[in-house]
Amino acid sequence: MRLRYFxxxxxxxxxxxxxxxxxxxAGDWIFAAGYSSFSREGAEDSxxxxxxxxxxxxxxxxxxxxxxGAALDVQTTGDxxxxxxxxxxxxxxxxxxxETSVMPGAYAESVRLxxxxxxxxxxxxxxxxxxxxxxxxxxxxxxxxxxxxxxxINPGVNTLLLRWHVPFED
Numbered sequence: 001m002r003l004r005y006f007x008x009x010x011x012x013x014x015x016x017x018x019x020x021x022x023x024x025x026a027g028d029w030i031f032a033a034g035y036s037s038f039s040r041e042g043a044e045d046s047x048x049x050x051x052x053x054x055x056x057x058x059x060x061x062x063x064x065x066x067x068x069g070a071a072l073d074v075q076t077t078g079d080x081x082x083x084x085x086x087x088x089x090x091x092x093x094x095x096x097x098x099e100t101s102v103m104p105g106a107y108a109e110s111v112r113l114x115x116x117x118x119x120x121x122x123x124x125x126x127x128x129x130x131x132x133x134x135x136x137x138x139x140x141x142x143x144x145x146x147x148x149x150x151x152x153i154n155p156g157v158n159t160l161l162l163r164w165h166v167p168f169e170d
Contacts, residue, residue: 034161078110
């Protein structure tokens with residue numbers, strides 16, 4: 001059953017990669033793979049693939065950019081998260097950057113003990129990355145999903161991701 005979910009996630013990732021080759025919307029497509037550790041006793045930790053889109057900045061000041069973003073995370077266990085929110089990015093020297101984001105969204109577990117307490121979950125991220133001369137970037141992200149104690153239980157899940165950023169412009 002897990003293989004079926006992984007196949008679906010891989011297929012979706014391929015479709016989005018191919019769709020992203022058409023430079024119709026300015027912004028970055030981010031493709032990632034990583035591993036999630038659930039805080040709840042008995043939950044099933046697993047690998048994860050993630051596809052994220054970050055639109056061009058809506059606000060800039062100095063080395064800081066703010067933009068809107070959206071993410072789709074698919075665990076190999078079949079758990080899904082889709083969310084959208086705000087991304088902040090600080091440009092450092094020599095192409096390095098720090099990024100953070102907050103994306104409220106919807107979570108659906110496939111494994112009973114991977115329940116995070118509610119459908120409403122918030123994904124927060126802290127990212128360190130390096131932009132290359134080509135405009136593409138490589139980053140390492142630590143994300144956390146939880147319902148911010150809006151439900152009876154709030155176990156949360158932490159994920160470490162290796163991410164590849166591909167820019168597209170109008």
